[in-house]
Amino acid sequence: MNLELIFSIANSLAFFSWILLFVLFQKRWVYQFLFSGVFVAMGTVYLIFILKGLSGESQGGFDTLANVKLLFTNDEAVLAGWIHYLVFDLFVGMWICQDAAKTGINRWILLPCLLLTFMVGPAGLLLYILIRIFYLRKFPQDPYAGNMVL
Numbered sequence: 001m002n003l004e005l006i007f008s009i010a011n012s013l014a015f016f017s018w019i020l021l022f023v024l025f026q027k028r029w030v031y032q033f034l035f036s037g038v039f040v041a042m043g044t045v046y047l048i049f050i051l052k053g054l055s056g057e058s059q060g061g062f063d064t065l066a067n068v069k070l071l072f073t074n075d076e077a078v079l080a081g082w083i084h085y086l087v088f089d090l091f092v093g094m095w096i097c098q099d100a101a102k103t104g105i106n107r108w109i110l111l112p113c114l115l116l117t118f119m120v121g122p123a124g125l126l127l128y129i130l131i132r133i134f135y136l137r138k139f140p141q142d143p144y145a146g147n148m149v150l
Helices: 003-023 028-054 065-071 075-103 107-136
Strands: none
Touching: 003 028, 003 075, 003 107, 028 075, 075 107
8 A cells, every 4th residue: 555645645635624624614514524424534544554553563662752652663653643643633623613613702713723723733722722711701611511411
């Protein structure tokens, strides 16, 4: 399999998913498509390459930074790691859009949050949390107030 081609396809799919999310974030079918289509497809590809990349003779582990680096010396594992980032950042972007719609935050204010989440995940989430504090005038926050069953 051509890993560069799979890398390019995954990047393109993520990029167009982000555009779709920003432009049509108030449409339910977008979330259904991303959750049931894009995430299933990318999750399947992830699983294939993480199993290939970390099987057999792979060295390393999750107990030290040096061992994590050893885990990702294999190209298949690096590709799987990249897809991991793409999927989880997109999932966070979906949550940001849904939460912003509930709290009445303008989508144009979300644009920097979504761009940052796409490029440097946690920084975009942090920016959104700060904007959310400003809009709701409330800290600490409960992002699931009224929506969770405990």
